[in-house]
Amino acid sequence: MEAGVDKLFESLRSWEHPAMNLFSGEALLEDVVKVILDMDPGIDDALAIILALNSPELEILGITTVSGNVHVEKTSANTLRVLEAVGGGDIPVYRGAERPLVKDLVTAEWVHGEDGLGDAGLPKPSRQTRDGAVKFLTETLMSEKDVTVVATGPLTNIALTLALEPEIRSRLGRLVLMGGAFGLTPYGHGNATPVSEFNIHVDPEAAKIVFESGVNPLCVGLDITTDPATTLKREDVERLASAGTAEARTAARIIRKFVERFGFMQLHDPMAVAAAVKPSLFKTSMQHVYVVCEGDLTRGQTIIERRFWVQSQPNTEICTKVQPQDFLKMFFERLGAE
Numbered sequence: 100m101e102a103g104v105d106k107l108f109e110s111l112r113s114w115e116h117p118a119m120n121l122f123s124g125e126a127l128l129e130d131v132v133k134v135i136l137d138m139d140p141g142i143d144d145a146l147a148i149i150l151a152l153n154s155p156e157l158e159i160l161g162i163t164t165v166s167g168n169v170h171v172e173k174t175s176a177n178t179l180r181v182l183e184a185v186g187g188g189d190i191p192v193y194r195g196a197e198r199p200l201v202k203d204l205v206t207a208e209w210v211h212g213e214d215g216l217g218d219a220g221l222p223k224p225s226r227q228t229r230d231g232a233v234k235f236l237t238e239t240l241m242s243e244k245d246v247t248v249v250a251t252g253p254l255t256n257i258a259l260t261l262a263l264e265p266e267i268r269s270r271l272g273r274l275v276l277m278g279g280a281f282g283l284t285p286y287g288h289g290n291a292t293p294v295s296e297f298n299i300h301v302d303p304e305a306a307k308i309v310f311e312s313g314v315n316p317l318c319v320g321l322d323i324t325t326d327p328a329t330t331l332k333r334e335d336v337e338r339l340a341s342a343g344t345a346e347a348r349t350a351a352r353i354i355r356k357f358v359e360r361f362g363f364m365q366l367h368d369p370m371a372v373a374a375a376v377k378p379s380l381f382k383t384s385m386q387h388v389y390v391v392c393e394g395d396l397t398r399g400q401t402i403i404e405r406r407f408w409v410q411s412q413p414n415t416e417i418c419t420k421v422q423p424q425d426f427l428k429m430f431f432e433r434l435g436a437e
């Protein structure tokens with residue numbers, strides 16, 4: 100019987116029309132998307148790693164780290180700690196930018212804990228990260244076509260990569276980023292300042308380079324990630340903790356203190372992974388985005404062009420809606436907490 104199934108898959112794979120999708124929305128094996136995750140774990144980055152590892156639609160080529168929620172020394176160690184907790188220990192991790200391009204680093208221990216992983220006491224990693232995140236990004240994106248990059252931290256590594264090797268702009272499959280607050284929904288206001296989202300706020304010059312690069316990023320911003328319908332609640336921590344998988348238990352451990360304190364947990368970074376896995380869950384809008392680099396309150400603000408008389412090319416695809424139930428169903432299922 101199994102041999103028969105294998106044969107069927109073999110014949111499907113050899114079909115001449117690779118875009119043919121026989122499983123209504125589910126990826127065929129040849130549709131597997133090669134991804135690099137660029138991140139600053141970070142509680143929600145940790146959940147994004149776990150979701151990505153358990154998404155058969157994605158092949159993770161490597162993870163690059165950056166300073167953001169905490170210093171890159173910690174975000175690098177945290178990436179390894181999460182990978183080792185959920186069986187992803189063989190994925191290469193490359194340490195990236197220590198500080199933003201121009202500004203001084205701003206971190207968020209008050210949100211993510213002193214260790215950046217919710218002070219959950221996850222064991223120290225048994226291996227080291229490798230140096231050279233930007234080198235890894237550049238070499239991989241130049242040697243492999245159509246790789247998707249999912250960036251869920253400040254965009255320092257990505258900006259450096261695009262600046263070093265402009266040809267990557269046309270070779271990149273897709274840049275999906277968690278970042279920005281665009282005012283396109285009632286939730287699209289800031290979290291680092293009243294108008295700025297944290298990732299863009301930390302390194303606005305890098306974000307400006309990325310938004311103006313012509314790669315047309317797909318932005319999963321606060322407009323959808325802070326919609327209360329998509330957040331985890333107190334009871335969800337127990338649901339994860341009591342599930343039988345290492346993935347769910349690790350997630351529960353990492354988010355527990357945050358949820359006890361705030362009463363909820365927004366799934367910013369996992370939603371960016373979901374957008375790479377299943378774009379059909381999202382509605383989007385093409386807009387021209389300006390990034391503000393100056394001002395205590397306005398640094399990192401992402402403003403969309405709304406004046407009809409201004410001729411501007413859209414440079415960004417912004418998510419304006421996610422199906423909350425479908426997204427949460429995917430999240431829980433893939434962590435093994437159905």
Ligand SMILES: [Ca+2]
Binds near residue numbers: 138144167168251
């Ligand atoms: Ca992050």
